[in-house]
Amino acid sequence: MPQTMVPDVVVRRLPLYLQALNHLAEAGRTLVSSTELGEAVGVSSAQIRKDLSFFGEFGRPGLGYEIRYLISALQRILQLDKDWHMVIIGAGALGHALANYRGFEDHRFAIVGVFDHDPDRVGARVGRLLVEPMELLPSRIRENHVDIAILSVPARSAQAVADQVVACGVRAILNYAPMALSTPQDVHVTYIDPIARLQAMTYYL
Amino acid sequence: MPQTMVPDVVVRRLPLYLQALNHLAEAGRTLVSSTELGEAVGVSSAQIRKDLSFFGEFGRPGLGYEIRYLISALQRILQLDKDWHMVIIGAGALGHALANYRGFEDHRFAIVGVFDHDPDRVGARVGRLLVEPMELLPSRIRENHVDIAILSVPARSAQAVADQVVACGVRAILNYAPMALSTPQDVHVTYIDPIARLQAMTYYL
CATH class of the missing domain: 1.10.10.10 (Winged helix-like DNA-binding domain superfamily/Winged helix DNA-binding domain)
Structure with missing residues (x-):
């Protein structure tokens, strides 16, 4: 524990x-x-x-x-002796790269769904999955006992998407959008922002 | 300063x-x-x-x-009042996503080259650029005054690629490969490893 x-x-x-x-x-x-x-x-x-x-x-x-x-x-x-279920939200170039990244499965992080609000992207193949519409997100999260949401959406959509996944019961977010999220205290948000990391390196150059 | x-x-x-x-x-x-x-x-x-x-x-x-x-x-x-030049090494799905990410240019981080050792990938279009062979990396780094290398290669290639860019004079590496790099003291390495970040979140779930 x-x-x-x-x-x-x-x-x-x-x-x-x-x-x-x-x-x-x-x-x-x-x-x-x-x-x-x-x-x-x-x-x-x-x-x-x-x-x-x-x-x-x-x-x-x-x-x-x-x-x-x-x-x-x-x-x-670290509670890594079990499988964790994840959804990816945002099926742009980054979402595709993430969905195709085998490292997740190798470490027992299973991607069980990829979602996008853009009808032109829905139905496209990403890795083993097809992109699904946002309307299906709540039922997919519940059916698949999703623990973690990966956000690969533009900054302007990130807060609204975070609100949606939190409302569905997700308690962990890996956020690739360059945007600080406001979430309840019991939700864990981790930011993966290459810009902020680059900006901290240039200090030393 | x-x-x-x-x-x-x-x-x-x-x-x-x-x-x-x-x-x-x-x-x-x-x-x-x-x-x-x-x-x-x-x-x-x-x-x-x-x-x-x-x-x-x-x-x-x-x-x-x-x-x-x-x-x-x-x-x-943070020395952000100037332009920084970057190369991306590794033109797989992640390399493509990074090359297409407009956030870099918006923050004055210019991608001046994308490289891959795989002949099948060389010549492919990524964003505004074409993938170039690794043989051209040293001259491109020198001609374009490259400050930062982004590594989006598999873990097994990461150390060899890091050695190459360091030998060319690069002093900052943003490493997406899930692999700790050994570099000289004056080289700054920042790791972007979604697995390690996920594994730190599951502790709290």
Whole structure:
């Protein structure tokens, strides 16, 4: 069960640890030190030990972390030991790229529907699916127990679409629209905005 | 000139302030309080005042911030008062979506080339450009003074491509490949990995 006292910034680092551990496991490794894991992720070994200490005692002094065990512990903590259902809203170029991205399924994030309000886009094939009209969104979300909505709509439509998915019971939004969303407290919104990330990099150039 | 003592996390918030300020300016507003700006971005007013204090004195007690002035100050701090040149490497579905995304040009990030190592993709039209072979990458980067490389290649190719662009003098990489990159200290890498962001959200569901 998630502990409520864990800082968000710690939670955001756990997937990075998991990714590095998976690479090590694929390379046939069984143990890793916090120093080596830290180097792979780009944080200090002290940070790794501190982050993991929120969830229990995982390392063995002098030996390091048992990779398979830590992977399954992190998967349980992040609730990745189950399938998550997602819809994509907005079937433009980005929506198509997302629908065709195999990484989602590889990580047990299943895309169960792609929606667009534009009649010219409805019916088009995207990956294994056909684009459906927005009118079908509420029933699809309920039938398929959709947990997460990915918004790949223009900024001007993002708030209205967010309101719709929240009204249907979705509690997590991955927002590709360059627009801050206003949502209830119990809805988790994550922003993927390349412009903001580029603008933070140019500071250093 | 960038101050070296400003924490990365503060720098990453500045583009969000800028975005909110631009929306306010477009709505015809001239002044904004730190409370209102904080609500638009999702941080406390104290945080905003603290973040901005790294760069000078911007607010006027009892009045708030003069929006146009703060926009131009943030643009100068983030070095957004000039054009930045970018190349996209990897002309798959995501590369196409990125090349067609008008948001980059709207924010003075110009895509000057799209590259792929696959001969079947070379010559294809993406947006205003044609996909070019990787052999032309070094000369294009030098001729066009490219500052930033966007990597939309598979994870297995990402490190080799990063090594190539770094060897050509690129000092900033926006990496869409789900793979931690090893680069020299003076190269800035930003990761856009929807899987890691989804995996951090499921913790809360």
